[in-house]
Amino acid sequence: MSSQNNQALHKWNKPAFSETQAVSLVERVYGFSVSKIKPLPSYDDQNFHLRVAGLEGPPEGIEEYVLKITNCEDSQNPSLIEAQTRIMMFLSAEGFPVATPRFTTHGEIMFLKSIDIGSATIGYMVRLLTYLPGQPLATNPVSPPILYEVGQLAAKLDKTLAERFHHPSTKHLHRDKFIWNLANVPLLEQYIPALNQNRDLEVVKQVIQQFKLKIVPKLSNFRPCINHGDLNDHNILLDTDSGSPQSPRYRVSGILDFGDMSYGYYVFEVAITIMYMMIESKDPLSVGGHILAGFESIIPLTAEERGALFLLVSGRFAQSLVMAAHTILLHPENEEYLMITSKTGWKHLVKLFEMGQEAMENIWFETAKRYT
Numbered sequence: 001m002s003s004q005n006n007q008a009l010h011k012w013n014k015p016a017f018s019e020t021q022a023v024s025l026v027e028r029v030y031g032f033s034v035s036k037i038k039p040l041p042s043y044d045d046q047n048f049h050l051r052v053a054g055l056e057g058p059p060e061g062i063e064e065y066v067l068k069i070t071n072c073e074d075s076q077n078p079s080l081i082e083a084q085t086r087i088m089m090f091l092s093a094e095g096f097p098v099a100t101p102r103f104t105t106h107g108e109i110m111f112l113k114s115i116d117i118g119s120a121t122i123g124y125m126v127r128l129l130t131y132l133p134g135q136p137l138a139t140n141p142v143s144p145p146i147l148y149e150v151g152q153l154a155a156k157l158d159k160t161l162a163e164r165f166h167h168p169s170t171k172h173l174h175r176d177k178f179i180w181n182l183a184n185v186p187l188l189e190q191y192i193p194a195l196n197q198n199r200d201l202e203v204v205k206q207v208i209q210q211f212k213l214k215i216v217p218k219l220s221n222f223r224p225c226i227n228h229g230d231l232n233d234h235n236i237l238l239d240t241d242s243g244s245p246q247s248p249r250y251r252v253s254g255i256l257d258f259g260d261m262s263y264g265y266y267v268f269e270v271a272i273t274i275m276y277m278m279i280e281s282k283d284p285l286s287v288g289g290h291i292l293a294g295f296e297s298i299i300p301l302t303a304e305e306r307g308a309l310f311l312l313v314s315g316r317f318a319q320s321l322v323m324a325a326h327t328i329l330l331h332p333e334n335e336e337y338l339m340i341t342s343k344t345g346w347k348h349l350v351k352l353f354e355m356g357q358e359a360m361e362n363i364w365f366e367t368a369k370r371y372t
Contacts, residue, residue: 013044013071013072013073013330014044014045014046014071014331015045015046015069015070015071015072015124016046017046017069019037019038019039019048022037022048022050022067022069023037025067025113025126026050026052026065026067026128029104029105029111029126030102030104030105030128031105032050032052032053033052033053034050034051034052034053035051035052035053036050036051037049037050037051040066041234043327044071044073044074044327044331045068045069045070045071045074045259046068046069047066047067047068047069048066048067049064049065049066049131050064050065050066050067050128050131051063051064052064052065064130064131065102065128065129065130065131066099066128066129066130066131067126067127067128067129068126068127068128068129069113069124069125069126070124070125070126070127070259071124072122072123072124074125074259075112075123075124075125076123077172078110078112078125079169079172080172080173080175081110081125081127082109082110082169082172083167083169083170083172083173083261084258084259084261085101085109085110085127085258086167086169087161087165087167087170087226087258087261088100088101088129088258089101089109090161090164090165090167091157091160091161091255094160094164096153096156096157096160096255097132097237097252097253097254097255098132098254098255098258099129099130099131099132099254099256100129100130101127101128101129101130102128102129102130104128109127110125110126110127111125111126112124112125112126113125113126132237132253132254132256133237133239133253133254134237134238134239134253134254135237135238135239136233136234136235136236136237136238137150137233137234137236137237137238137277137280138233138234138279138280138340140238140250142233142277142280142281142282142287143250144290146238146250146252147277147287147290147291147294148290148291148293148294148297148371149251149252149294150231150236150252150273150277150291150294151270151273151290151291151292151293151294151295151296151297152294152295152297152298153231153236153252153255153294154228154231154269154270154273154291154294154295155266155269155270155294155295155296155297155298155299156298157228157255157269158225158226158227158228158266158269158299159225159298159299161225161226162225162226165226170226173226173261173262173263174262174263175262175263178260178262179191179319179323180229180230180260180262180319180323181227181229181262181264181268182227182229182264182268182271182272182312182315182316182319183216183219183264183268185207185208185211185215185315185318185319186208186211186212186216188204188208188318188319188322188323189208191322191323191325191326192204192205192322194322194325194326194328194329195321195322195325196325198325198346200346200349200350203349203350203353204318204321204322204349206353207311207314207315207317207318207349207353208315208318210311210314211311211314211315214308214311215308215311215312215315218304218308219265221302221304222265222266222267222268222304222305222308223265223266223267223302223305224263224264224265224266225263225264225265225266225269226261226262226263226264227261227262227263227264227265227268227269227272228255228258228260228261228269229260229261229262229264229268229269229272230257230259230260230272230276231255231269231272231273231276232276232279232341233276233277233279233280234256234340235255235256235257236252236254236255236256237252237253237254237255237256238250238251238252238253239251239253265305266299266301266305267301267305267308267309267312268312269295270291270292270295270301270309271308271309271312271313271315271316272312272316273291273295274287274288274291274292274309274313274364275313275316275317275320276316276341277291278313278348279340279341279344279345279348280344284344284348284351285351285355285360285363286363286364286367288309288313288360288363288364288367289363289364289365289366289367289368289370290367290368292309292364292365292367292368293367293368293370293371293372296368297371306361306365307361309361309364310352310357310360310361311357313352314349314352314353317345317348317349317352318349320341320342320345321341321342321345321346321349324339324341324342325342
């Protein structure tokens with residue numbers, strides 16, 4: 001492919017459908033009449049929240065959907081997207097609060113929408129997913145009971161997939177060079193120039209070096225599973241369970257965005273969850289203990305897995321911060337969304353390294369111990 005075509009593909013990686021185009025797609029492919037549409041924030045895909053009218057056929061009563069248009073890079077791997085979607089359907093059937101796809105009028109769970117740009121053709125994989133109620137955890141007070149529940153949920157999700165999900169498509173979740181797989185922290189070195197002269201650049205370099213020395217050689221000792229891989233505070237929805245209006249009690253009502261799924265390890269999931277739950281917390285250093293307690297109530301970690309948590313959490317901070325800086329260079333128009341983690345993430349990563357592994361483990365493990 002020519003350099004010019006490569007540049008065109010790069011420019012068109014993130015979908016940029018207008019609301020009119022999105023409505024036309026839904027009405028033509030799914031046979032719905034769209035009564036309302038609004039865009040939703042996203043990292044590199046494009047999402048729209050829709051209300052539809054004139055539904056025919058099951059499932060009855062569903063009037064709200066999310067139109068998800070996958071970026072062109074991931075759309076080139078439809079088998080991977082099918083694997084993610086099949087897992088969502090399975091988890092929903094198992095009782096997890098997960099969106100499921102609406103079938104097209106031809107009975108498909110997804111379809112490819114192609115756009116010609118000069119001498120190249122760009123393809124975007126499109127799905128219509130059921131809309132989940134609730135507000136992002138990032139917009140609600142994060143209490144220890146919620147953190148414990150999120151930790152439990154992360155463990156139950158991985159355990160259920162490991163023990164009961166058997167589908168040929170899962171082979172496509174082996175994503176060896178996937179930059180968001182926590183095993184691939186060393187691959188961040190090629191993206192470090194995006195940080196430019198960031199004053200905390202040396203901390204990231206230390207994380208990568210320590211990760212290569214202390215984590216990579218031990219990966220084979222960790223217990224493998226399929227990871228959701230992105231249980232952040234914007235991908236977990238909360239709804240009120242009970243309690244007074246002045247003191248509502250919250251419960252998890254939705255798990256979003258399965259686009260970063262890959263084969264990994266149980267300890268990866270708990271580390272990723274700890275990192276993201278620290279972002280908006282008023283007491284970020286104690287978060288890990290509550291998450292860990294919930295996770296270990298379902299899947300107790302081994303001593304070696306526990307000993308890796310500090311560098312795994314730090315590694316996920318490094319991934320998020322470096323890749324946000326890199327992606328902003330590519331998509332400066334999406335800077336506000338891409339900077340969500342970076343606003344407090346640098347502060348948290350630096351604090352982790354100032355505290356040191358032993359001090360952080362004492363806080364996390366003592367907090368978790370109180371639950372038992």
